[in-house]
Amino acid sequence: MGIQDIIEGKKQWRAHVARVKALPPDYQIVYKEMQRYLFKVGPVDLHDGPLLPGxxxxxxxxxxxxxGVLQLIGNDVAAFCDELIKDTPTYADAYQESISAKPGTDKK
Known part of the structure; x- marks a missing residue:
């Protein structure tokens, strides 16, 4: 990854954050909760994938x-997020695989 890639990535992220800040306050709150949840258990390719911009x-x-935002997603933010990422490998999946692997095996 070169310096140009890093600069371009920062530009894209700042544009994304500006779009989020342009949303009404209730949408921003729910987006931040979704983002927090997805960063914790979300897909491995979250940072460079289409999920957050989508x-x-x-x-x-x-x-x-x-x-209203709750008309779109319902009352359970986590359930909505889980539905979005149901067919995607997540950090939680990778962790579960790592702790359930037999000792002495190199599972990649």
Missing amino acids: IVDFFEEGVAAGK
């Missing part, structure tokens, strides 16, 4: 339609 797109569409 959530912002979904929220922007909800705002444009005049819907």
Whole structure:
């Protein structure tokens, strides 16, 4: 990864954060909770994948339609996030595999 890649990544992240800050306050709160949850148990490719920008797109569409954030995702943020990542390998999955592996085996 070169310096240009790092600079471009930072530009993209700052643009993403600006889009989140443009959302109504209730959407921002729920987005931050989703982000916190996904960073803890989320997919291994979360940082460079389309999931977070896709959530912002979904929220922007909800705002444009005049819907509240809970109308879009329901009352359980974790359940909504789990549904989003159900077919994706997560850090939690990798951890479970590592602790259930037999000692002395090199499982990659």
